[in-house]
Each structure stands twice: as C-alpha cells, then as structure tokens.
Amino acid sequence: GAGVSQSPRYKVAKRGQDVALRCDPISGHVSLFWYQQALGQGPEFLTYFQNEAQLDKSGLPSDRFFAERPEGSVSTLKIQRTQQEDSAVYLCASSSLGGHTEAFFGQGTRLTVV
Amino acid sequence: AQTVTQSQPEMSVQEAETVTLSCTYDTSENNYYLFWYKQPPSRQMILVIRQEAYKQQNATENRFSVNFQKAAKSFSLKISDSQLGDTAMYFCAAQTTDSWGKLQFGAGTQVVVTP
Numbered sequence: 001g002a003g004v005s006q007s008p009r010y011k012v013a014k015r016g017q018d019v020a021l022r023c024d025p026i027s028g029h030v031s032l033f034w035y036q037q038a039l040g041q042g043p044e045f046l047t048y049f050q051n052e053a054q055l056d057k058s059g060l061p062s063d064r065f066f067a068e069r070p071e072g073s074v075s076t077l078k079i080q081r082t083q084q085e086d087s088a089v090y091l092c093a094s095s096s097l098g099g100h101t102e103a104f105f106g107q108g109t110r111l112t113v114v
Numbered sequence: 115a116q117t118v119t120q121s122q123p124e125m126s127v128q129e130a131e132t133v134t135l136s137c138t139y140d141t142s143e144n145n146y147y148l149f150w151y152k153q154p155p156s157r158q159m160i161l162v163i164r165q166e167a168y169k170q171q172n173a174t175e176n177r178f179s180v181n182f183q184k185a186a187k188s189f190s191l192k193i194s195d196s197q198l199g200d201t202a203m204y205f206c207a208a209q210t211t212d213s214w215g216k217l218q219f220g221a222g223t224q225v226v227v228t229p
Binding site: 031033035040041042043044048050055056089093095101102103105106107108 | 120156157158159160161164205214215216220221
C-alpha cells in the first residue's frame, strides 16, 4: 500500500474486554514496530518484528499484551482484559530493512478503556 | 539504555520567524542516530530530519536544520521562516546501531505558529 495503515482509528473498550489492533505495513517492508503513546507523552517502544519473527518484545508492559505477524506482513496487537491504564494511542511503524532506514508510521489507533 | 530529554513543553513563534527546540540525550553507545519527528493532530509521525552521530556536519533539510553537539549530547532543531503548517508536536528521538531500529523518544515540544 501507499503507507502504513492501522485500524480501527478509534476503539472504545469496556474494562476487562479483549481488543485487537491491526497494522498493515508498507508492502515489502521487513521491519515492523509497535509503540504506545500515552496522552501528552512521547511514544514508548513495545515490540519489534523482522518478517514473521518477533525479535524484541521487551517493551510489552504485561503478559496481557501479545503481538503477532504470522506471514511477515500484517501485524495484530492484542490486549487481553483491558485496564484503564491501557488507554493510549498505539502506533505502528515499518521500515524496509532491519536497522536504520527510515521508519514510516501509521496514524495510530486511539484506545480508550472505560 | 538511553534517555532523551526535551525540556520545553511548548514554544510559540510568529509566522516567518525562527524557533529553536532543544533536546539532550544520554547514551553509552558510540554509534547512534538522532531524529526529529513531527506529529500533527492527525497523529501520524513524520520524519523531519536525521543525523548520524559519526558525521560532524549538521544535517539540513530545507527550512529545518540541527545543531549537533556530540560532546554535550545536545541535538537542537531550528525551524526557519516558520509556516502555519509547522504547528505540531515535535519529538526528538535516538536510535543505537544495535537496536534493530528501535527509537527512544523524548516527551515532545508543542510548536504553535501564529499569524
């Protein structure tokens, strides 16, 4: 596609509900990143994929967070039993190679847990 | 581990004027990259400018330029001839060469350009 696409753009979840956030990276991009951006703060790294391999998940805040990229393209970030502190914008970024080529970001999914 | 600090929550500038955003970072790595990203209300992060730490020459992209002071671990962004479309959050970010491209962001500076 022309850019990184994320869906949905907005999600309201009741506390305790499971949610799934989708990221469609730029076609052919090897690297995919998820970031969490709390209100008024900078993005914080969650996890990194190189093709289908999850090489770094050190930023996932708890075992309620799970990410996958089974075919090395589309990725899903799943949050189980959502809590209010999970409310944030979730940003996805992709780049053509692992390392230091430019990362292109999607517009994010704003998750609000009520 | 690395940290990125932006100490200016908000900066206001008049159209056509110049504004400078400050950023300091801390890293024990020798090889790293520094970035400035712009985030308008649409939320999409847009790369403004990038600097390789091993390059002494300051990066420039049209109206945007940086002042990279490696010894002081300082990386400021200068926006010249400010335009209304420059109104956005600006984030400084660092990336080490062994981090898969993972970015460490600062807290951001809101830039407001007024007519």
